[in-house]
Amino acid sequence: MISQKLNDQITRIGPATPAGEVMRRYWQPAALSDEVVGADPMVPVNLMGERLVLLRDPTGSFVLAERVATADEAPAFHPDRDAIRLVEGGAVYPVIEKKGVFFTYMGPGEAPEFPNFDCFRAPDSHVFAFKGLWECNWLQALEVGIDPAHASFLHRFLQDEDPADSYGKQFRDKAGHTDMPMTQVLREYPRPDIEVEETDFGLKITALRHMANDLTHVRVTNQIFPGAICIPMSREMTITQWHVPVDDQTCYWYTIFTSFAKPVDKELMRNQRLKEHRLPDYAPLKNRENNYHYNPEEQEKLTYTGMGLDINVHDQWAVEGLGPIQDRTREHLGRGDAAIVRYRLMLRKAIKAVETSREDGLLMRDKSAAAIIGPLSNDAITSTGNWLEASRQADMQRRAECPWDASV
Incomplete structure (x- = not known):
């Protein structure tokens, strides 16, 4: 357990807050490319406690500019264009579009380089971006993503579907190059050994599920500082997901799905996710108000x-709960x-570095960030004695x- 003072320090993200100052020193997702419509778009964006609007400046480049929030505005509400008013002399933040996502830098000084992660290296044909709104603080949204054991319980499937129907679905593929469904591995081996290694981008997290016949299932995931993860979705795809604060009590997850093999079926993946989300705010259709469509018969059998x-x-459900x-x-x-x-x-180390003006101690803040590639993120079943190299x-x-060039 930690103190309330420390909990506030690592969760609050408004201007001049300790964690907020760290997060503002990195590129953060602000909107999907799909949200920008028309030749002269104005897209309201609520980000890290600030009310902004994505628009083109006089040079034609996209920027985020400070706006006046309407009195009845909800965290993700998109008001009519005519109701948007810019703050004279207000903040203006740079924006760059990458692989279906508009990123912004809201910190002081020069923006850092983008790491050369797989999701940014892959051609547009091999990536797909989406997002979703959660009614909770960004940190608990991130922490469920870096807990390798939760999948064996929270995502436990009592039946194993045909992998041929698994496209675009996580944990529905076969494990490694075996005939065992990933859902079966998670179900039968629920308590992995976990190894954590610090890297030049954050953390490499390895979950080892030791199986029969001297075999081990190895699942490698990553925490990308400050608020993202990179995890395997299937043998073909990875997920790079940012957990982005709207304010202290609401966040978006932004995901770039990256395919190593075939081009992404964007229409299929978009339709799969729009069945679970509404537009324009990308709020989930299953939520606290309708008890997440809980079905006791399904819980008993599926x-x-x-x-x-x-x-x-x-x-x-887990993080909002x-x-x-x-x-x-x-x-x-x-x-x-x-x-x-x-x-x-x-x-906490990053917060201390910012507070003491030692920002050279922050990860991925200098020109060397562009040389960071990968990261490794996959599932494999190997002999227990050779799991690391395998x-x-x-x-x-x-x-x-x-x-495409995915070499490391």
Whole structure:
């Protein structure tokens, strides 16, 4: 458990807050390219406690400019264009569009370079971007993503579907190059050993599920500082997901799906997700007000939560159930929370670096960030004694067969 003072320090993200000052020193997703319509668009954006609008400046470049918020504006409400008023002399932030997402830099000085992650290296044909709104603080949204053990419980499927129907769905593929469905691996081996390693971008998190016949399932995921993760979706795809504060009690997840093999079926993936979300605010149709469509018969026969097959709904229920801002003064972390502990230490170290004007200690803040590639993120079943090299080789093989340059 931690003190209330520390919990406030690592969760609050408004201007001049400790965590907010760290997050403003990195590029953050602000809007999807799909949200920008017309030759002269104005897209309201609420980001890190600030009311902004995405528009073109006199040079034709996109920027985020400060706007006046209407009195009845909800965190993700999109008012009519005519109701948008800019603040004279207000803040203006630079914007860059990458792979279906508009990113902005809201910090002081020069913006950092973008790392050369796979999601940014892949051609447009091999990526797809989407987002979703959660009614909770950004940190608890991130922390569920860096907990490798939660998938065996929260995403437990009691039946294993045909992998031929798994496209665009996480945990519905076969594990590694075996005939065992990933859902079966998670169900039968629910308590992995977890190894956490600091990297030049954040954390490499390895979950080891030791199986029969001296085999081990190796799942490598990553925390990308300050608020993103990169995880395997299937043998073909990875997910790079940012957890972006709207304000202290609301956040968006922005995801870029990246395919190493075939071009992404964008229409299919968009339609899959629009069945679960409404426009224009990308709020989930299953939510606290309708009890996430909980079905006790489904819970008995099909899923752990009884809330459908979309794992985003499972995660949403879990993180929103902790309250708008999780009370960490009452938590008791254990051995399985190793990545969460290491991340919080990393965040506190970054807060201290900003407060003491030692920003050279922050990850990915200099020109060398552009040289960071990858990261490795995959599932593999290997011999227990050779799991580390076998996992790396599985990733190398996927990259070697990739039609775009995914070499590392």
